[in-house]
Amino acid sequence: AQSVTQLGSHVSVSEGALVLLRCNYSSSVPPYLFWYVQYPNQGLQLLLKYTSAATLVKGINGFEAEFKKSETSFHLTKPSAHMSDAAEYFCAVSSSGGSYIPTFGRGTSLIVHP
Amino acid sequence: NAGVTQTPKFRVLKTGQSMTLLCAQDMNHEYMYWYRQDPGMGLRLIHYSVGEGTTAKGEVPDGYNVSRLKKQNFLLGLESAAPSQTSVYFCASSAGLNYGYTFGSGTRLTVV
Numbered sequence: 001a002q003s004v005t006q007l008g009s010h011v012s013v014s015e016g017a018l019v020l021l022r023c024n025y026s027s028s029v030p031p032y033l034f035w036y037v038q039y040p041n042q043g044l045q046l047l048l049k050y051t052s053a054a055t056l057v058k059g060i061n062g063f064e065a066e067f068k069k070s071e072t073s074f075h076l077t078k079p080s081a082h083m084s085d086a087a088e089y090f091c092a093v094s095s096s097g098g099s100y101i102p103t104f105g106r107g108t109s110l111i112v113h114p
Numbered sequence: 115n116a117g118v119t120q121t122p123k124f125r126v127l128k129t130g131q132s133m134t135l136l137c138a139q140d141m142n143h144e145y146m147y148w149y150r151q152d153p154g155m156g157l158r159l160i161h162y163s164v165g166e167g168t169t170a171k172g173e174v175p176d177g178y179n180v181s182r183l184k185k186q187n188f189l190l191g192l193e194s195a196a197p198s199q200t201s202v203y204f205c206a207s208s209a210g211l212n213y214g215y216t217f218g219s220g221t222r223l224t225v226v
Contacts, residue, residue, distance in 0.1 A: 032211055032212045034214050034215075036214075036215075036217075041220075042219060042220070043118075043204055043217035043218050043219045043220050044157075044204070044206075044215070044217040045217070046214045046215065046216070049212075049213075049214050051212040090156070090157070094211045094212070095211070101147075101159060101162065101172070102211070102215070104156055104157045105156065106154075106155075106156040107156055
């Protein structure tokens with residue numbers, strides 16, 4: 001069984017501030033972890049993924065995430081927020097345990113203030 | 115490089131009408147999925163397919179049917195539309211568990 005918890009349905013930051021979006025997962029086998037971004041009126045776009053290589057993963061638009069097995073976390077960060085980062089962010093987990101279905105978190109809406 | 119294409123982008127149906135949503139992908143992906151997205155509910159899986167000619171139920175399959183006659187196409191049918199099926203529908207495809215999804219741009223369906 002696998003599950004994903006995204007802490008905070010909304011996160012508000014000022015432009016230029018650090019972005020931290022939290023994701024915790026549970027999985028009985030080594031997981032594959034993903035972050036997706038959804039801009040208004042668009043589909044989801046893959047931001048980055050962890051597939052058991054380097055624990056620090058760099059993605060598009062300056063985002064990165066660190067896989068921490070001991071904390072079962074995969075938090076998304078960006079050093080300096082831009083107004084264009086305002087969007088919905090989804091964390092997802094899949095595993096090699098036999099299911100073809102990734103589990104998505106409920107999403108976190110990132111609000112960026114000028 | 116089209117990726118995943120969904121048609122139509124918008125549709126308004128009357129209660130009881132039927133319709134088919136088309137999803138087409140040009141990446142030769144084995145796995146395809148249909149989700150619905152509702153405010154506060156996140157993404158909910160309706161049906162999925164692990165290859166041409168296969169389909170399986172997801173979390174919320176009632177009132178929907180699917181077909182995957184060709185590898186590149188995954189059709190979602192609504193047999194008798196209900197207001198509860200008002201939602202944004204997303205199709206996604208994947209090459210495998212560790213590749214992530216490619217999503218279409220969505221179909222906004224309103225049932226009145």
